[in-house]
Amino acid sequence: MSAPAQRATLTFVTGNANKLREVKEILASSPDFPFDLTNQDLDLPEIQGTTQEVARAKCSAAAAALNGPCITEDTALCFAALNGLPGPYIKDFMKGVGHAGLNSMLDGFSDRTAHALCTFAYCRGPGQEVLLFEGSTEGTIVPARGDKKFGWDPILEVKGTGLTYAEMESTQKNTLSHRYKALSALKEYLCSKP
Numbered sequence: 001m002s003a004p005a006q007r008a009t010l011t012f013v014t015g016n017a018n019k020l021r022e023v024k025e026i027l028a029s030s031p032d033f034p035f036d037l038t039n040q041d042l043d044l045p046e047i048q049g050t051t052q053e054v055a056r057a058k059c060s061a062a063a064a065a066l067n068g069p070c071i072t073e074d075t076a077l078c079f080a081a082l083n084g085l086p087g088p089y090i091k092d093f094m095k096g097v098g099h100a101g102l103n104s105m106l107d108g109f110s111d112r113t114a115h116a117l118c119t120f121a122y123c124r125g126p127g128q129e130v131l132l133f134e135g136s137t138e139g140t141i142v143p144a145r146g147d148k149k150f151g152w153d154p155i156l157e158v159k160g161t162g163l164t165y166a167e168m169e170s171t172q173k174n175t176l177s178h179r180y181k182a183l184s185a186l187k188e189y190l191c192s193k194p
């Protein structure tokens with residue numbers, strides 16, 4: 001009997017262990033995903049700009065550094081009252097002011113809605129076009145509730161659930177999250193390619 005054909009490997013370039021965990025969890029229920037996923041943590045520049053500009057530049061730099069195909073992922077938290085900010089700069093805002101500070105930024109505004117935006121980027125190799133796959137989940141910014149193991153999960157109450165991401169089981173977050181939606185779009189594209 002011949003050995004089963006080996007699947008190609010795709011490198012997910014990220015230094016974020018929580019992202020990697022969620023991506024693996026989501027893909028675990030996607031046996032049709034056409035790659036074996038590996039991970040590398042590379043120190044890549046994250047430019048200033050729109051979420052799409054940030055994602056394209058990072059993935060392009062990752063493909064050049066790896067000299068091969070890769071995916072990267074950027075997550076933004078966008079406050080409606082602030083025209084989408086902090087957006088792609090949420091990492092520094094979270095580090096700088098934390099859950100309480102992010103809540104205070106909306107004091108004085110009647111609109112406390114926000115959306116989490118995930119952008120997966122896929123590049124086949126150095127100098128190749130970068131393709132983007134986005135997913136967004138709506139919610140409201142609230143005082144922290146739930147498990148504090150992942151970033152701003154405790155302050156985004158997801159629309160229609162009454163729960164913050166941090167109050168959900170991972171199985172629930174992974175069926176409605178920004179990451180789940182963007183990864184589904186990436187998967188659909190990769191599965192449609194010969």
Ligand SMILES: O=c1[nH]c(=O)c2ncn([C@@H]3O[C@H](COP(=O)(O)OP(=O)(O)OP(=O)(O)O)[C@@H](O)[C@H]3O)c2[nH]1
Nearest residue numbers: 013014015016073074075090091094150151152153
């Ligand atoms: O509560 C959260 N729930 C999430 O679902 C989620 N996804 C990302 N993040 C955080 O938002 C910032 C994005 O910045 P980011 O996209 O540049 O990520 P990163 O620098 O940590 O990793 P990477 O760039 O190596 O992939 C970082 O602080 C991430 O920790 C999340 N926080």
Ligand SMILES: [Mg+2]
Nearest residue numbers: 015046074091
């Ligand atoms: Mg980053």
